[in-house]
Amino acid sequence: MLLAIDVGNTNVVFALFEGSDIRARWRIATDGRRTGDEYATWLLQLLAMEGVERSAISRIIFASVVPRADHNLTVLAQKYFGITPIIAGQGAAEWGFEIDVEQPHTLGADRALNCIAAHALVGGDMIVVDFGTATKFEAVDFNGAYKGGIIAPGINLSLDALVGKTAKLPRIAIRAPETSSVIGRNTEDQMLIGVFWGYVAMMEGLIERMKAEIGRPVKVVATGGLAILFDQKTDIFDVIDADLTIRGLQILADRAGET
Template sequence: MLLAIDVGNTNVVFALIDGRAILGRWRIATDPRRTADEYAVWLLQLLQFQGYSPAQVTRVIVSTVVPRALHNIQVLSNKYFHHDAWIAGNAPVEWDMRIDIEQPRSLGADRAVNAIAAHARFGGDLVVVDFGTATTFDVIDADGTYKGGIIAPGINLSLEALVNAAARLPRIAIEPPRNNGSVIGRNTEDAMHIGVFWGYVAMMEGLIARMRTEIGRPVTVVATGGLAVLFHDHTTIFDHVETDLTIEGLALLAERVKD
């Protein structure tokens, strides 16, 4: 079995995969100071709860956008699973796709993995929207070439900045406004919900419309990340929602490595 690990700025996601089937997935807050032993105490128990053992893990692959967290993940793989972790983007799991931007080395691993997975799944011209700490919009052409994209503040990050900068604004949950679709708030919380939620929807719809115009060909829009499902119910811009796109991309990269 494959243990796929996606280290994001907010969470680290662990997924146990057999072939293409995801048998279990678990997440923990990202903390570069977390040791391999701390990961193991948490992860090994979760594996056991679902009836799996470390001995069943035969390969480990890691995608990370937090370089400081990588060492302890590598120690975890060696010490508790007895395998060297493959690092996505490095031998033997290179991207194997053309990256047509000014600084190819600057492309985040999560964005590259998403691009590979989306191209393998859907083909054609694509825009991949990933709801993470940042919200990213990535363009992949029909040949599988990564062409560039957009990085915008994530909705939670935007809300946190708003609350921290304005002393009298309350903390609110990320959810659709509860005012029958009106965009005129009658109280502070409603006004914040409208600004954060519908403002974010308008930003996504506007950016994707501009991207479609610039690409000039039919485009499939794929959404991933924790909040993708929430927004999918309130806009028509997404053709597909694939919450496990990054994990699927890691599994695909691992499949390409010959025994």
């Protein structure tokens, strides 16, 4: 089995693969100070609950946008599984596609993995949208080359800024509004309209501009937990895959095993 680990700014996602199928997935809050021993205490219990022996794991791959976590995940792999992990973007697990931007080395691991997975699963010219701590928009051409993108504040960051910088506005939950009205009748509804419909308008506007600039038919692929929420109120997405980043790790691990 393959253990794939995606370290984001907010959460670390662990996924257990049998072939190309995800058998289990777990997540834990990102903390760069968390040691390999702490990861192991948590993970080994979850594996046991799933009925999986640690010896069943033969490969481990991880990608990280939190450099401080890299050493601790390497310790986890080596000390508790006896495996030298594959690190996404390095050695045999190089990205394997053209990064056609001014500073190729600055492309985040999560964004690269989304490009790999979307190209493998969907193909053609694409815009890949990932709803995370930040919302990223990636332009990927029909050859799988990364042509550039957009980074915008995530919707929760926007809400945090709104609430944190005002004295009387309450904390609200992000959800789809019950109506399509954009004229709120109370403070909480007005906040939800501003955050939710404002975010939808931002996405629709940026994607429309990206499509016009690309100038060819484009499919829009979305990932991240909020993709399904927004899909209730907009028709801009052609494909939604909540596991896109993790699937990119699985594809990369298989490629690395073939070299």
